[in-house]
Amino acid sequence: MGNDTIQLLPADPSLASEVTDYYQRNRTFLEKYEPIREEEFFSLEYQRKLLEEERLDFCQKTAFRFYLTLTSQPQRIIGIIGLNNVIWGAFCSAFLGYKSDEEAQNKGYMTMAVGLLTDYAFHELHLHRIEANVMPRNQASLRVLEKNHFVNEGISKYYLNINGVWEDHIHMVRINYALHEPAGL
Secondary structure, three states: OOOOOOEEEEHHHHHHHHHHHHHHOOOOHHHHHHHOOOHHOHHHHHHHEEEEEHHHHHOOOOOEEEEEEEEEEEEEEEEEEEEEEOOOOOOOOEEEEEEEHHHHHOOOOOHHHHHHHHHHHHHOOOOOOEEEEEEEOOOHHHHHHHHHEEEEEEEEEEEEEEOOOEEEEEEEEEHHHHHOOOOOO
């Protein structure tokens, strides 16, 4: 899935070397946005195992993880994006998560990736709702969501443990209103 600028590659163990490189390059940069990681997390073996689990989640339709590359540099991962904790049935919803390479910030790549994944979620998976939670200080991430028509539904207090601290998050949502239209219109 992609466009002339970026590609979203589905999780696969064959990407382990590229994913390990991504995490090693961005280790310090990502610390302020993620849980504390054990040293093992940054190894090739650990990333291969995670990719295998992500591929299984994809097959089971419980999560859909993709790795972002530039079309011109398909061997270098510059971001990760996914629909997590997919719930089907009456809820028909998922949580959106993403992270960008430090050097790829402020170039529009993640805005494009969120747009592509939202289209996939609504048109291919027929999800009704996508939720994303962002720390208030992460203005760049909030802007990515706003550009993709996510709306602020409020603050979730002490929502996630980020780098050892329970952080408040802004709850951003996009609804697939096409599912509310009568058939044939």
